[in-house]
Structures are given as C-alpha cells and as structure tokens.
Amino acid sequence: MNSLESKDLNLYYGNFHALKNITMGMKKNEVTAFIGPSGCGKSTYLRCFNRMNDLIDNVRIEGEVLVDGVDIYQKNILVDDLRKHVGMVFQKPNPFPKSIFENVAYGLRVNGTKDKKLIEERVETSLRQAALWDEVKDKLKKSAFELSGGQQQRLCIARALAIEPSVLLMDEPASALDPISTAKIEELIYQLKENYTIVIVTHNMQQAGRVSDYTAFFYLGELVEFGKTKNLFTSPKDERTQNYVTGRFG
Ligand SMILES: Nc1ncnc2c1ncn2[C@@H]1O[C@H](COP(=O)(O)OP(=O)(O)OP(=O)(O)O)[C@@H](O)[C@H]1O
Numbered sequence: 679m680n681s682l683e684s685k686d687l688n689l690y691y692g693n694f695h696a697l698k699n700i701t702m703g704m705k706k707n708e709v710t711a712f713i714g715p716s717g718c719g720k721s722t723y724l725r726c727f728n729r730m731n732d733l734i735d736n737v738r739i740e741g742e743v744l745v746d747g748v749d750i751y752q753k754n755i756l757v758d759d760l761r762k763h764v765g766m767v768f769q770k771p772n773p774f775p776k777s778i779f780e781n782v783a784y785g786l787r788v789n790g791t792k793d794k795k796l797i798e799e800r801v802e803t804s805l806r807q808a809a810l811w812d813e814v815k816d817k818l819k820k821s822a823f824e825l826s827g828g829q830q831q832r833l834c835i836a837r838a839l840a841i842e843p844s845v846l847l848m849d850e851p852a853s854a855l856d857p858i859s860t861a862k863i864e865e866l867i868y869q870l871k872e873n874y875t876i877v878i879v880t881h882n883m884q885q886a887g888r889v890s891d892y893t894a895f896f897y898l899g900e901l902v903e904f905g906k907t908k909n910l911f912t913s914p915k916d917e918r919t920q921n922y923v924t925g926r927f928g
Contacts, residue, residue: 679706679746679747680703680704680705680706680744680747681704681705681706681707681745681746681844681845681875682703682704682727682744682745682845682875682877683702683703683704683742683743683744683747684700684701684702684703684723684726684741684742684743684744685701685741685742685744686699686700686701686740686741686742687699687700687701687723687726687739687740687741687742687743688700688739688740688741689719689722689723689726689731689737689738689739689740690737690738690739691734691736691737692736695899696719696722696899697719697722697723697726697899698898698899698900699741699900700723700741700900700901701901702894702901702904704875704877704892705875705891705892706875707871707872707873707874707875708871708875708876708891708892709867709868709871709876709877709878709889709890709891709892710876710877710878710890710891710892710893710894711877711878711879711880711885711886711889711890711892711893711894711907712724712877712878712879712880712893712894712896713880713881713883713886713893713894713895713896713922713923714895714896714897714902714922715897715922715927716881718896718897718898718899719896719898719899720879720896721849721879723896724847724849724877724879725847725849726739726743727743727745727750727764727845727847727877728760728761728764728765728766728845728847729750729751729757729760729761730766732757739751745760745763745764745845746763746844762785762789762841762842762843763843763844763845764843764844764845764847765838765839765841765843765845765846765847766838766846766847766848766849767831767834767835767838767846767847767848767849767851768834768849768851769849769850769851769853769854770854771827771830771831771833771834771854772834773822773823773825773830773833773834773837774822775821775822775823776821776822777818777819777820777821777822778814778817778818778819778820778821778822778825778833779801779818779819781822781833781834781836781837782800782801782804782805782833782836782837782840783797783800783801783840784837784840785837785840785841786800786840786841789841800840801818801836801840802815804836804837804839804840805833805836807836807839807866807869807870808832808833808835808836808839808866809832809862809865809866809869810829810832810833810836813829814829814833826859827854827855827856827859828855828856828858828859828860828862828863829859831851831852831854831855831859831863832862832863832866835851835863835866839870843874844874844875845874845875845876845877846870846874846875846876846877847877848867848876848877848878848879849879850879850880850881851863851878852864852880852882852885853880853881853882860885864885864888864889867889868889871891878890883911883923886907886911887907887911890907891906891907892904892905892906892907893905893906893907893910893911895910895914895916895918895919895922895923897918897922902916902918902919903915903916903918903919910923911923
C-alpha cells in the first residue's frame with residue numbers, strides 16, 4: 679500500500695488553480711523527491727499531506743489525499759493526530775527559544791508525556807537519529823540558538839522525530855546550509871528511510887539524484903512525470919522533464 683497518495687487533487691488559492699489533477703502515490707520507506715521550477719506547486723502539494731494548507735486563508739481542495747489509505751480531509755480527522763503521524767521540516771531551521779533538550783522534548787510534553795526517564799531516553803534517541811547527539815550531549819541545557827545553522831536544522835529533525843511520526847515531509851531542508859551540513863542532512867535522509875517514508879522538496883537536482891528513490895517533476899501545477907529517480911534523470915519520457923533535468927529552464 680502507498681504511504682501517501684492523492685487522487686485527482688486540485689487546489690485553488692482563491693481563483694488561482696495551483697495544483698491540477700494530481701494523482702500519484704508514494705511508497706512506504708522510500709524517499710521521493712519533488713522537483714520543478716519555482717512556483718510550480720511543490721511546497722503546496724507537500725503541505726497537503728499534513729494539512730498545513732489549512733492554515734492559509736482562501737484555500738480550496740478537491741479530490742482525495744490519503745495517508746496510509748485514510749482520506750485525511752474527512753470531517754472526523756483530528757489534525758493534531760495527523761501531524762503527529764506526518765512530521766515536517768522546513769526550509770529555514772526554526773528552533774524554539776528554548777534549550778536544546780527542551781526543543782526535542784517539546785512535542786512529547788505537549789502530548790502529555792510526564793515520565794522524565796522516558797522523555798530523556800526519547801530525546802537522546804532522536805538526537806542520535808538526527809546525527810547530532812555527539813555534538814550536543816554535553817550542552818543539552820544551552821539555548822538552541824547557540825548551535826550553527828546546520829546543527830539547528832538537525833535539531834529540528836530530531837524534534838520532528840521525537841514524537842515518532844511515520845512520514846517526514848522536508849521542504850528544501852538543506853537549502854540554507856553549507857556543503858558539509860548539507861552532506862550530513864543527505865546522509866541522515868538515507869539512514870532514516872529505513873523507518874520512515876520521506877518526501878523532500880529540492881531545487882538541487884544532484885541532491886534529488888543522491889537521496890531519492892523516486893522523483894516527481896512538477897510544472898505549472900501539473901505533475902508532468904513521476905518515476906524511479908534513475909529513469910527520470912537518464913531517460914525522461916516528457917520533453918518538459920528532459921528540458922528541466924538538462925538545465926534548459928528553471
Ligand atoms: N498562500 C498563498 N496564496 C496565494 N498563492 C500562493 C500561496 N502560496 C503559494 N501560492 C502560489 O501557488 C503557486 C505554487 O507555489 P508553491 O510555493 O507551492 O511552489 P513551489 O514549487 O514550492 O515554489 P518554490 O520552489 O519557489 O518554493 C505559486 O504560483 C505561488 O505564487
């Protein structure tokens with residue numbers, strides 16, 4: 679079964695038709711990259727899967743969006759529960775003005791976890807999963823703002839992992855980072871896919887090639903092509919995909 683899926687999905691911002699009849703599915707424990715020129719709808723589509731678009735005025739959605747086979751736009755869906763299941767990491771690291779420890783513990787506390795030992799264990803595990811533990815284990819009480827940009831982004835990943843989602847949506851998670859931090863995030867994505875379904879929006883085609891199993895190419899709100907990353911980059915079927923992946927526009 680697909681972990682994430684949409685059927686005939688259309689999304690409008692007011693009168694603007696931003697996503698046009700998107701039907702596709704993303705498999706469990708695979709990494710899918712969304713590529714395409716600026717404004718083609720990648721982030722909009724990504725945000726459909728944890729209903730982040732609900733926070734934007736004037737959005738209208740038609741069609742179905744399924745997470746583990748469940749239509750997440752049904753009336754009885756609890757959005758907070760959905761977001762526990764489908765975590766998200768944004769383009770710019772956005773740690774809270776709290777200590778490193780409290781940033782990662784935050785979601786657990788909000789969910790009502792009181793067991794101190796459990797929280798400590800989960801914080802350590804999440805920081806290890808995010809490949810940050812060794813760098814911060816001696817300064818967990820320090821402010822998250824004392825970390826570098828790359829460390830802050832891994833902290834945000836640890837924060838997302840702490841509440842044990844099964845899906846991780848990443849919107850250009852490395853675009854604000856230097857090459858070494860970017861490499862760390864890419865390595866991390868590779869390791870995380872064993873346990874998570876990951877979707878990453880990226881402008882960097884080399885990055886899509888390195889980290890993803892499947893790639894979806896979007897253009898002007900349409901899904902133009904979707905397939906195994908290797909095939910999409912080496913033998914694209916659509917001329918627009920070919921022009922984009924060979925750098926002729928975008
Ligand atoms: N809150 C909003 N209100 C109105 N229009 C929006 C809103 N957010 C996005 N759009 C429009 O929807 C289209 C898709 O935007 P989106 O951010 O999803 O594209 P993108 O492919 O992720 O772009 P980028 O690569 O630049 O981040 C764009 O034309 C954008 O201007």
